[in-house]
Amino acid sequence: xxxxxxxxxxxxxxxxxxxxxxxxxxxxxxxxxxxxxxxxxxxxxxxxxxxxxxxxxxxxxxxxxxxxxxxxxxxxxxxxxxxxxxxxxxxxxxxxxxxxxxxxxxxxxxxxxxxxxxxxxxxxxxxxxxxxxxxxxxxxxxxxxxxxxxxxxxxxxxxxxxxxxxxxxxxxxxxxxxxxx
Numbered sequence: 001x002x003x004x005x006x007x008x009x010x011x012x013x014x015x016x017x018x019x020x021x022x023x024x025x026x027x028x029x030x031x032x033x034x035x036x037x038x039x040x041x042x043x044x045x046x047x048x049x050x051x052x053x054x055x056x057x058x059x060x061x062x063x064x065x066x067x068x069x070x071x072x073x074x075x076x077x078x079x080x081x082x083x084x085x086x087x088x089x090x091x092x093x094x095x096x097x098x099x100x101x102x103x104x105x106x107x108x109x110x111x112x113x114x115x116x117x118x119x120x121x122x123x124x125x126x127x128x129x130x131x132x133x134x135x136x137x138x139x140x141x142x143x144x145x146x147x148x149x150x151x152x153x154x155x156x157x158x159x160x161x162x163x164x165x166x167x168x169x170x171x172x173x174x175x176x177x178x179x180x181x
């Protein structure tokens with residue numbers, strides 16, 4: 001019997017609001033090294049998601065150059081309809097490590113890292129829809145970023161933790177001030 005997309009997604013989806021509430025309780029800012037050393041007290045697929053995402057990121061970035069960079073906020077979001085991400089907001093970039101919700105978390109070939117450096121972000125906008133079922137599932141961040149060929153492209157992070165909007169706003173103000181200096 002063929003499974004529907006909803007049956008497949010349900011098996012590999014995480015509870016964004018639960019994970020974001022948990023991540024909110026981690027005192028930040030901290031260095032990436034300190035964030036990676038946190039032992040998570042979640043269980044099930046949420047714990048597996050965090051562990052595999054952090055391991056993949058650590059193994060696939062130049063960890064020595066990131067080791068002491070400060071994480072100002074971190075949470076889970078959706079990159080598109082089928083990709084779940086763990087994001088980190090640093091002083092000068094947003095990093096997300098994401099994978100398809102159609103596959104198991106441990107299939108490392110499917111994990112991807114996306115980085116939006118301060119100098120690549122041309123604009124940011126936020127949407128905090130208060131009508132959602134949970135205050136942690138309603139945030140949307142819209143980015144206009146330069147791609148590797150210099151063209152401006154739109155990127156959207158959905159189900160962003162709205163508690164992080166002030167953090168992203170401060171990042172945006174810093175971005176604007178660095179442009180005008």
